[in-house]
Amino acid sequence: MRKLLSTLALLGATVLALSATSVRAEGEFPLDRAPDNADNIASLQHGARLFVNYCLNCHSANLMRYSRLQDIGISQKEIEKNLLFTTDKVGNTMTVAMRPDDAKAWFGATPPDLSVEARARNRDWLYTYLRSFYRDDTRPTGWNNMVYENVSMPHVLWQLQGQRTAKFEDEIDEHTKEKVKKFVGYQQVTPGTVSPVDYDSDVADLVSYLSWMSEPTQKTRRQLGVWVLLFLGVLSFFAWRLNAAYWKDIK
Incomplete structure (x- = not known):
């Protein structure tokens, strides 16, 4: 098993080196x-x-x-x-x-x-x-x-x-x-x-x-991405406050 891992690591290093050379x-x-x-x-x-x-x-x-x-x-x-x-x-x-x-x-x-x-x-x-x-x-x-x-x-x-x-x-x-x-x-x-x-x-x-x-659709995708992140941010805020309300009486 150790030999196999060593071989895989060596192959990975070789691939990275070849990629760097190509770049x-x-x-x-x-x-x-x-x-x-x-x-x-x-x-x-x-x-x-x-x-x-x-x-x-x-x-x-x-x-x-x-x-x-x-x-x-x-x-x-x-x-x-x-x-x-x-x-x-x-x-x-x-x-x-x-x-x-x-x-x-x-x-x-x-x-x-x-x-x-x-x-x-x-x-x-x-x-x-x-x-x-x-x-x-x-x-x-x-x-x-x-x-x-x-x-x-x-x-x-x-x-x-x-x-x-x-x-x-x-x-x-x-x-x-x-x-x-x-x-x-x-x-x-x-x-x-x-x-x-x-x-x-x-x-x-x-x-x-x-x-x-x-x-x-790249421009549309980016615009939708901004709105999705804003929506998730607002949703996370309400979820955090709701969680605090549920657990406020529990010590």
Whole structure:
């Protein structure tokens, strides 16, 4: 029994160590703080349009129905006219026509469903990731990413941002004493259809929509949570006074 407990403890420590290593590896590139546009309806609507036009070609959102876009002020008529590309019914989920096998053959991996990607990755990661693509001719897609090195996904927003390359400088690692490449910035090769400031704003809108899509009822849930806590507080007060009244004559 003692040997079994020791083994389990060792396995637990190993898992924690591997998890910590994974977090450090993914967190090497500094993340930028994503603007919080959760209460900006215009931002969410613009993000929804970007998602449908650029992301829904490869990524599905099987937990999201087109009809839920009405919650952010997009009418059913607007959905049917401008956003309903992958189905003919507003009540259907956001699926893609591309088969998983084809996606894996073309990109090397099946594009993940984005229904809850914002909750899985967090908003800052997505915001930095979508702004960190650069041209890399050694990659099959011709693109690479500073946040997710050797990513299989091409830069679908490149027309908006334009093409740019990453600049690196050689330096000596303090621990290993080996020569490593240090990222020092980007160099714009061709301009995009929007300015860098407008591109960052577009990405912020897209990330805000992805965050909203991951839990459309998040705002309502938080509001209800506050009222529930207030109700429980009042109920606890009356229960405490009632308990005191019942036991006041008992010594």
